[in-house]
Amino acid sequence: MSERALGRAFLTPAFVVMGLLALFPIVYAAYESLFDFDFFTRTDFVGLANYVDQLTSPRFWSAVFVTIAFTVVSVTLEFIVGMIFALIMNAAFKGRNVTRAVILLPWVVPTVIAGQMWRYLFEQRPGYINEWLGLGAIDWLGSGASMFWAVVIADWWKTAPFVGLLLLAGLQTIPNEVYEAARVDGATWTQRFRNVTLPLLTPSIVVALLFRSVDALRIFDLADIMTNARLETLSVLAQRSIVRAPQPDIANTLAVLTFVMIMGIGLIFIAMMGRDVVGEPEEGS
Amino acid sequence: MSKNPFLLRAVGLLAVLALVAAACGPAPDEDDEAAPDPEDTAFTWAVTGADGPTMEAVADLWNEENPEQQVELELLPPEADDQRQAMFNDQVTEAGQYDVLGLDVIWTGEFAEAGFIENLEDMRDSVEGTSIPGAIESAQHEGELYALPYSTNFGFLYYRTDLVDEPPETWEELYDTVLEVQEENPDIDGYVGQGDSYEGFVVNYLEFLWSDGGEVFDEAATESLLLEGDHAEKAITFMRDAFEEGVFAADFNTMVEDDARLAFQAGDAIFMRNWPYAYPLLAGEDEDDPTEVADDFDIAPMPAFEGAPVDTISTLGGLNNAVSTLSENQDVAREFVEWAATDDGPQEILAEMQPPPTKASIYENYEDIVPEDQAPVYEVLNLVREDARARPPVPGYNSFSLAVQEELHGVYADGDDPGPALEAVNEAAENALVEDPEDVIEEEADVDEDE
Numbered sequence: 174m175s176e177r178a179l180g181r182a183f184l185t186p187a188f189v190v191m192g193l194l195a196l197f198p199i200v201y202a203a204y205e206s207l208f209d210f211d212f213f214t215r216t217d218f219v220g221l222a223n224y225v226d227q228l229t230s231p232r233f234w235s236a237v238f239v240t241i242a243f244t245v246v247s248v249t250l251e252f253i254v255g256m257i258f259a260l261i262m263n264a265a266f267k268g269r270n271v272t273r274a275v276i277l278l279p280w281v282v283p284t285v286i287a288g289q290m291w292r293y294l295f296e297q298r299p300g301y302i303n304e305w306l307g308l309g310a311i312d313w314l315g316s317g318a319s320m321f322w323a324v325v326i327a328d329w330w331k332t333a334p335f336v337g338l339l340l341l342a343g344l345q346t347i348p349n350e351v352y353e354a355a356r357v358d359g360a361t362w363t364q365r366f367r368n369v370t371l372p373l374l375t376p377s378i379v380v381a382l383l384f385r386s387v388d389a390l391r392i393f394d395l396a397d398i399m400t401n402a403r404l405e406t407l408s409v410l411a412q413r414s415i416v417r418a419p420q421p422d423i424a425n426t427l428a429v430l431t432f433v434m435i436m437g438i439g440l441i442f443i444a445m446m447g448r449d450v451v452g453e454p455e456e457g458s
Numbered sequence: 459m460s461k462n463p464f465l466l467r468a469v470g471l472l473a474v475l476a477l478v479a480a481a482c483g484p485a486p487d488e489d490d491e492a493a494p495d496p497e498d499t500a501f502t503w504a505v506t507g508a509d510g511p512t513m514e515a516v517a518d519l520w521n522e523e524n525p526e527q528q529v530e531l532e533l534l535p536p537e538a539d540d541q542r543q544a545m546f547n548d549q550v551t552e553a554g555q556y557d558v559l560g561l562d563v564i565w566t567g568e569f570a571e572a573g574f575i576e577n578l579e580d581m582r583d584s585v586e587g588t589s590i591p592g593a594i595e596s597a598q599h600e601g602e603l604y605a606l607p608y609s610t611n612f613g614f615l616y617y618r619t620d621l622v623d624e625p626p627e628t629w630e631e632l633y634d635t636v637l638e639v640q641e642e643n644p645d646i647d648g649y650v651g652q653g654d655s656y657e658g659f660v661v662n663y664l665e666f667l668w669s670d671g672g673e674v675f676d677e678a679a680t681e682s683l684l685l686e687g688d689h690a691e692k693a694i695t696f697m698r699d700a701f702e703e704g705v706f707a708a709d710f711n712t713m714v715e716d717d718a719r720l721a722f723q724a725g726d727a728i729f730m731r732n733w734p735y736a737y738p739l740l741a742g743e744d745e746d747d748p749t750e751v752a753d754d755f756d757i758a759p760m761p762a763f764e765g766a767p768v769d770t771i772s773t774l775g776g777l778n779n780a781v782s783t784l785s786e787n788q789d790v791a792r793e794f795v796e797w798a799a800t801d802d803g804p805q806e807i808l809a810e811m812q813p814p815p816t817k818a819s820i821y822e823n824y825e826d827i828v829p830e831d832q833a834p835v836y837e838v839l840n841l842v843r844e845d846a847r848a849r850p851p852v853p854g855y856n857s858f859s860l861a862v863q864e865e866l867h868g869v870y871a872d873g874d875d876p877g878p879a880l881e882a883v884n885e886a887a888e889n890a891l892v893e894d895p896e897d898v899i900e901e902e903a904d905v906d907e908d909e
Contacts, residue, residue, distance in 0.1 A: 212572050213550045297709035298721060315711035316872035401654055401712075403867070417539055417860060419546065 199432060206425035213421060223426040232410070233427070237434070240406040243321070244389040247328045251385060252378075254329065255336025262337060263344040280334040288398030291327035295399070320400045327395050332388075336381050343377025344370070383442045390435045407431045500527035501787040503794065504548070505560030505777065506541055507533035509609075512811040513560075516804045520794065523803070527790050529558075538562050538657060549574045554784030557791040560777045561605055563596035563848060564657075564855045570599035571853035575780040576788070578603045581796055588800050593816040596848035597778040604780055606799035607816035609808050611775030612846050613665065614838050615758045616722060616730040616740065618751065621646070625758035627769070629669070629696060632729060632761050636705045639728050647707035649700065650718040651731035655867040658714055660849070660859045661773040662731060663866060666693035668847055669762035669771040674858075674887055675850050682887035690880050692763070697870040711871035725750035731760065733775065734835045735812050741831060757834065759842045772846040776813060814839065854890030861886030 174182070206224070209217045227233045262273045279287070294301045295313040303311050313323040347370065355365045371378075393408035402409050411431060415424035505513050510533050517531040532555070534541040542565065548556050549572070561569060569575045579602040585594060593607035617625045621639050626632035636648030652658030664674070672689025675682060684690050700706045707713070707727060715732060722730040723740050730736070738744075742752040759770035779795040781788060798804045799816065808815035809828050820827055821843060824836035849855065865879040 213546065296712065298707075298717070298726070310708045312708065312711065312871075315709070316868065401656060403655055413860075416543055418857065 199429075202425045202432075203429050206422065206429050208422065210420065210422040213419070219422075223422050224430070227423070227426050227430060232405075233430075236405050236407045236410045239321070239404065240390055240392065240408075243325065243328075243392055243406060244386055247325050247332075247389050247392075248382065248385045250325070250329045251333045251336045252382065254333040255340055255381065258334060258337030259340035259344055262341050276337060277334045279331050280338070282331070284331065284394045285398060287327060287331050288395045291323070291330075291395075292399045295323045314400050314403075316403065320404050324392075324395050324399055324404055327399060328389070328392070331395075332385065336385060339381040339384065340374065340377055343374045343380075346377075347373045379442070383439060386442065387435055387439050390438065391431070407434070498526060498528040499530045500524075500790050501557035501785065501794065502530045502532050502555060503558040503560065503779075504532040504534055504541075504545065504556035505558075505779075506536060506538075506562075508536035509812055512807060512813070515807045515811065516798065519803050519807065520797065529794060532556060545569075545574070549782070549784065552784060554782065554786065556782055557785035557787050558794055559780045559782055560608065561780050563593075563610075563774060563776050563778060564851055564859070566597055566604055566778065566780075566851035567599045567853040567855055569780065570604040574783060575604050576783055576785075576792075578606060578781065578792070578795070581606060581792070584796055585799050588818065589816045590818050590821070590843055590846075592774045592843070592846045592848050593776060593778070596774060596776070596851050599851065599853070605778035606780075606795050607776070608779045608798050608804075609776045609813045610816045610846075611733050611813050612772045612839055612842050613661065613731055613733060613760060613775075614772065614842060615760050616732060616736065616755055617758060618728050618754055619756050620754040621728050625756070626729075626761050628764045629666070629761050630764050633696075633700060633705050636728055637703070640704070647721065647727040648705040649729045649731070650707045650710060650713060650721050650727045652715060652718065653701075653706070653710040653713050653867075653871070654717075655863045656714065657859060657863075659867060660862045661775070663693060663697070663862060664773050664847070664849060665731070665760060665771050666696060668773075669760065669766055669768060671763075671767045675852070675891070679850055679852050679891060681891070682884050684884045684887050685880065690883075691876050694866055694869050694876050694880070696763075698873070698876075701870050702873075711867065722755075723747075723749045723751060725754075734814060734839070737835050738831060743831070757838050759838060759845075768845060770842055770845050772842045774846045774848045776816065809836075852890045854886075854892070858883070858886045858890040 205215065207218060207220060208215045209219045209222075258276050262269070262276060266272075282290075292314065297303065297310055297312065300310075302313065303309060311319060313319050351369055351373070352365060355369050360368065391408050392406050393412060396402065396404040396406050396409050397412070402413060405413075407427065408431065411424050411427035414420050414427060418424075503513075503517065507513075513531060513533065517529050521528050534544050541560075541562070545556065545559055545561075548554065559569070559575065561575075566575075570577075582603050585603075585606055589607040590610065593610050594603070597603055597605040597607055615625060621643070622635060626635055632649065640646060640648065652662045667674070667689055670689045670692055672687065672693060673683040697706070701710060707721065709717070713721075715736075718727075718730050718732055719736040719739065721727050722732075722736070737757065739747055740749055740751055740755055742749045760772055762768050762770055779798050781791045781795060785791050802817070802820075805815040805817040805820055806827055809820050809824070809832075821836060821840055824840070825833065828836055849859075852858070861883045865874075865882045868874040869876045869879045
């Protein structure tokens with residue numbers, strides 16, 4: 174056996190385990206989505222009928238819209254603030270370690286607890302946020318656009334530090350010499366940020382945006398906890414279909430459609446911006 | 459990694475937090491005395507953990523009386539959806555760990571239709587005339603018993619005696635009273651209840667619907683009557699107007715039972731719709747849960763609409779006990795279910811604790827049984843129990859309920875158009891009556907082709 178073949182043989186068990194753990198549930202859900210269900214019992218093979226039902230359902234498209242809107246808005250906000258956090262955490266100043274710890278605290282809080290906390294803050298009784306901001310009786314969680322923003326704000330608070338952490342890791346790989354050279358050439362802070370930091374940080378930015386977008390597209394916990402599932406994202410709809418309904422055919426179909434959407438968006442990301450990230454040896458480790 | 463001690467520290471911090479969290483968890487096996495000897499354990503009773511101490515007391519009593527056939531109490535999560543999921547899992551995986559299932563009153567049809575629970579029609583004689591009629595109604599599927607009554611729950615009106623002289627008898631009167639009181643006390647909320655998009659909202663909506671003479675189904679549950687007359691629309695538009703005008707509290711649309719109770723208990727509301735559990739807490743039973751209204755509240759039957767054929771209405775809550783079809787201990791399971799429904803022991807435990815029992819004789823002789831501070835509750839329960847209604851336990855009750863939550867919450871809280879929303883709920887009600895709506899649609903299509 175050649176060394177190459179031996180290597181393959183040794184890798185096979187690992188790939189089989191990964192395939193079983195990661196691939197099997199997806200493939201099985203896709204398979205089951207082709208059937209009708211009577212309660213939890215699989216009945217007739219219906220082909221793509223479940224997909225036709227979902228793709229023609231206004232409720233499905235409304236959930237798609239909510240999910241994508243949430244992703245675009247929350248990831249944009251998190252990226253901006255995360256970048257600021259990263260620059261602060263990267264700067265050399267007294268008390269930097271304390272600052273870093275404080276910035277990262279929200280990310281350490283489990284999402285369910287963060288959700289409960291924000292729900293309590295947004296609720297009209299006792300009404301902390303309305304009072305602090307002098308807003309009067311704003312109904313943040315009950316209905317309409319306000320609950321979208323309430324969940325965005327909670328997610329923003331929770332995950333901006335995570336984006337900051339990913340970007341910080343990237344910032345630390347930029348050698349100081351490059352900045353010194355730029356400074357010698359008389360570059361201002363803005364010029365250094367635009368011409369040195371941003372280009373060298375691109376791989377980290379792509380990774381951060383990819384991670385966050387994929388994660389945001391799955392948003393379930395905050396919407397479920399804060400608005401009692403009134404903010405109906407794709408994952409909320411799928412969860413309702415399996416737990417509260419229960420209609421496994423619809424839930425499987427929704428899960429597969431969500432998977433395809435997230436996978437597609439992830440691939441577009443990688444194809445558009447990330448050619449230099451994928452397959453490139455990691456730097457500085 | 460050595461380049462980045464900070465990341466290392468962050469990971470270390472996480473590890474410490476995880477250890478702290480683990481250390482804060484309950485120590486295992488502290489309270490082992492009550493656990494039955496595993497050798498004598500004959501069967502398992504799976505029931506909500508919401509009233510855990512009551513269930514434990516009932517299980518302990520059974521174990522005292524039946525040393526050879528001990529029951530193991532399996533307390534499920536307090537949330538209804540989670541209990542249902544646990545029972546589904548037991549059935550779908552054919553684990554059969556649960557012999558007796560404590561079913562929410564709205565699940566009878568669904569569980570019976572799915573073949574999860576045994577037909578108990580042959581035990582009808584033991585509960586007919588013994589249990590209250592509404593509870594028996596809720597334990598039936600297609601006219602036959604699939605469970606026996608165990609506990610119940612009624613809603614009634616809590617009101618502030620320092621702000622209101624007499625409790626309102628109609629919704630219109632309640633509406634006007636709130637506006638009048640608010641003229642003097644602009645900061646006080648009017649009516650609080652269960653308005654979040656969940657089962658509690660369905661309970662509240664049905665009370666508005668029924669108290670105008672509206673119905674969801676005909677008596678035999680063969681067709682939806684929701685859109686007969688304008689009752690359904692009147693009920694939801696009353697809620698919408700009351701919410702918009704501030705007769706309902708501004709956060710009515712996100713309230714569950716305890717949000718309403720806390721608001722009323724803090725003295726922030728004039729009226730509240732709630733279950734009996736709130737009464738002792740409002741009266742100051744729990745020192746750690748201070749009350750502002752201990753001497754300033756009373757209870758009364760729920761109002762009805764002016765000119766309605768009924769004076770009051772209450773949606774019934776509660777639990778029925780069913781026997782799992784997977785149970786290998788059918789005989790003792792049935793014995794337990796009958797005992798819990800008809801014996802004075804367990805039923806009096808319910809009367810002394812929470813939730814209320816289903817045995818009618820306890821209501822007749824409540825003065826000798828319930829603690830003195832609970833007596834006013836039973837006085838009002840006796841007024842409302844004849845008019846209390848079970849939510850229709852049809853096979854598709856769950857999807858009907860989800861439609862009410864999803865469609866009608868937006869109508870009263872967000873100004874959605876009631877017309878299409880009620881059409882959608884009506885369709886869900888029609889579908890709730892049949893086994894699998896899709897099959898029926900296909901069958902109808904086949905018939906059309908034949909013609």
